[in-house]
Amino acid sequence: MNISGRNPVLEALKSNRTIDCLYIKAGDKEGSIKKILSIAKEQKILIKEVDKTKLDELAEGTQHQGVVALVTDYKYYELEEVLDEIREKDEKPFFIILDEIEDPHNLGAIIRSAEGAGAHGVIIPKRRSASVNATVEKTAAGAASYMKVIKVTNLVSTVEKLKKEGIWIYALDMDGESYDTVDLKGSVALVVGNEGKGISRLLKDNCDFTLKIPMKGNVGSLNASVAASILLYEVVRQRRNS
Numbered sequence: 001m002n003i004s005g006r007n008p009v010l011e012a013l014k015s016n017r018t019i020d021c022l023y024i025k026a027g028d029k030e031g032s033i034k035k036i037l038s039i040a041k042e043q044k045i046l047i048k049e050v051d052k053t054k055l056d057e058l059a060e061g062t063q064h065q066g067v068v069a070l071v072t073d074y075k076y077y078e079l080e081e082v083l084d085e086i087r088e089k090d091e092k093p094f095f096i097i098l099d100e101i102e103d104p105h106n107l108g109a110i111i112r113s114a115e116g117a118g119a120h121g122v123i124i125p126k127r128r129s130a131s132v133n134a135t136v137e138k139t140a141a142g143a144a145s146y147m148k149v150i151k152v153t154n155l156v157s158t159v160e161k162l163k164k165e166g167i168w169i170y171a172l173d174m175d176g177e178s179y180d181t182v183d184l185k186g187s188v189a190l191v192v193g194n195e196g197k198g199i200s201r202l203l204k205d206n207c208d209f210t211l212k213i214p215m216k217g218n219v220g221s222l223n224a225s226v227a228a229s230i231l232l233y234e235v236v237r238q239r240r241n242s
Contacts, residue, residue, distance in 0.1 A: 001070075001071055001074065001134060001137075002060065002068050002069065002134050003068070003138070004059040004062045004063065004065075004068045004134060004138055005138050005141075006066070006067055007032075007141050007142050008140070008142045008144075008145075009022070009036055009067050009068070010032060010036055010039070011141075011142025011145045012142070012145045013036065013040060013043065014039070014145075015145035017071050017072075017145050018072040019043070019045050019069045019071050020045075020046070020070045020071065020072070021045070021046045021047075022036070022037075022040045022046065022047045022068075022069050023048050023049075023050050023054065023055060023068045023070070024036075024048075024050070024067050025049070025066035026050060026051060027049075033066060033067060055067075055068055058070075059134075060134060062134055062135060062138045063138070074144065074149070076150060076151045077121065077148040077150050079123070079150050079152060079158065079161065082120055082121045091120070092185075092186060092239075093167050093187040093188070093189070094117075094120050094187075094189075094235060095119060095121050095162065095189040096110065096114050096121075096190045096192065096231075097124075097155060097158070097159070097189055097190065097191045097192070098110065098122065098124045098125075098129065098192055098228075099191060099193045099199050099203055100125060100193070100197070101124070101129060101130055101192070101194065101195065102128070102129065102194065102195060103130060103224075104131075104135040105135065105136075106130070106223070107124070107129075107132070107136050107139075108135065108136040108137070108138065108139025108140040108141075109228075109229075110122065110192070110229070111136065111140040111143050111144050111149065112140045112141055112143040113228060113232050114143075114147055114232055115140075115143035115147040116143070117232040117235065117236050119232060121147070121148040121150050122147055122148070122149045123149075123152060123155070123189075124149065124151055124152075125151070125152060125154075125155050126151050126153055132149055155203050156203055156206050159189070159191075159203065159207065160206065162189050163208075165187070166187055167187040167188065167189050168186060168187060168188055168189070168208050168209070169189050169207040170188060170190050170191065170207065170208065170209045170211050170231075171203070171204050171209070171210045171211070172190065172199070172210075172211055172212070172213070172227055172228075173199055173204060173210045173211070173212060174212050174221065175210060175212065176209065176210030176211045177209070177210070178211070178212060178213075179230070180234060182209060183238070184235045184238050184239075185235075185238045185239050188235060190228070190231045190232065191203065191204075192224055192231070193224070194224075195223075195224050211231065213230055213231075
């Protein structure tokens with residue numbers, strides 16, 4: 001898999017992702033490229049100077065800003081290992097569960113927001129969902145190198161497991177309570193549904209609460225990644241003020 005763009009590549013280097021080769025535009029060694037090259041040399045990564053045409057080919061339509069890194073495929077995490085780490089740190093679990101988010105740009109944006117909000121993990125289903133690819137890596141602007149993305153076979157059974165860990169499950173849907181009136185300071189998992197269909201009925205029925213973002217205009221809903229960001233940072237706000 002390739003990661004393109006200066007910030008995503010820089011964060012991949014800083015997080016010790018396994019990088020097989022670094023491609024940079026010939027003659028471009030200024031600004032952040034200079035820092036990227038310095039770290040790559042320290043890590044003894046193979047560096048190749050190529051022309052823009054080659055970079056365009058490697059970037060596969062994403063904006064590369066003169067640099068592309070060839071990396072091993074994204075390593076997904078197991079839910080239990082993330083829960084173990086949370087227990088060791090004695091922290092309140094904080095997850096976001098994505099029910100069939102199909103747009104890689106939405107997935108990348110949610111990963112970026114989740115990482116910024118300090119969430120412990122992003123949980124996605126193995127089927128009918130966008131996976132972490134080059135577009136997700138680029139949209140996440142480096143956050144995918146730090147955020148633990150967990151792929152699970154069944155979201156409903158995963159929700160049941162999280163409940164047994166004392167985690168409250170909050171579904172985002174238009175028929176719920178206003179999100180800013182509900183206590184989100186404890187152990188929480190937020191559920192965001194598909195861009196068109198929303199949250200599946202069975203999954204929604206297994207959530208503890210349903211929250212909504214009040215809409216004052218003529219449009220009835222927000223983009224999935226925007227809605228997810230609002231909920232993520234409401235958790236941050238409440239925890240900070242508790």
